[in-house]
Amino acid sequence: MKNEWHSCRRILCIRPDNIGDLLMSTPAIKALKETFHCHVTVLVSTMGAAVVPEIPEIDDAIICDVPWVQTNNIPLPSQFHELVQRLKERHFDAAVIFTVYSQNPMPSILLAYLAEIPLRLAYCRENPYHLLTHWIPDEEPYRFIRHQVLRDLELVASVGGIIRDRQLSIRVQEKLWPLVWNKLQALGIDPEQPWLILHPEVSEQKRKYAVTDWISAGRKILAKRDCQIVITGKSNEAEAAAIAAGIGGNCFPAAGCLICRS
Structure with missing residues (x-):
């Protein structure tokens, strides 16, 4: 077959x-x-x-x-x-x-x-x-x-596909990086230092994690890694702000702030 x-x-x-x-x-x-x-x-x-x-x-x-x-x-x-x-x-x-x-x-x-x-x-x-x-x-x-x-x-x-790479495949538009850099700096983030994203927004509510779970996860990350955390999303600025405040430290709410058009 x-x-x-x-x-x-x-x-x-x-x-x-x-x-x-x-x-x-x-x-x-x-x-x-x-x-x-x-x-x-x-x-x-x-x-x-x-x-x-x-x-x-x-x-x-x-x-x-x-x-x-x-x-x-x-x-x-x-x-x-x-x-x-x-x-x-x-x-x-x-x-x-x-x-x-x-x-x-x-x-x-x-x-x-x-x-x-x-x-x-x-x-x-x-x-x-x-x-x-x-x-x-x-x-x-x-x-x-x-x-x-x-x-x-x-x-x-199952039909003979050969798996050589399990990484997600997506091109990064390098031309957008200067714009992203400026937006990160405006939020108080240092782009030259390590940073990672938490994205709590979902399309279906049944998949949604509680704000307390995001806060717990963020605190554990900061306890183990010296980095900055950015809370992203298309909207719901209040939720992003609540998660960032709960995590504390180097955590920044950025819902609605990082949308870039090519």
């Missing part, structure tokens, strides 16, 4: 959720790219699309907010039919559906099936029968819980 994948030249990676989810999949996407020497397209949401240009292994993207993922837009049924047709026209050789264990993969699996993509790989708890050509039974969270990066790497390894 693995030999089929070595003849793939156009692979679709379905990851229609947030920026962070797409970044977690980049080591697996890199493994696909390097193993099969293929053209990689990602199906992403409008939220995830923001980081696509900074991921070197991605050749192009199809941007669509699908109805089975929480997004800021409300998709219409007609858009799903249009998406199926768009995928058909691209003549993909294979589709890899990336999910976290709490997501239902079936809508994305059905999308790939209706688009007539010959090889379809995903985790799934239920037996998908003919909807998938390569089914990996999902044992999370009942038997174990893995880091998302490892979960995705093991998925592509």
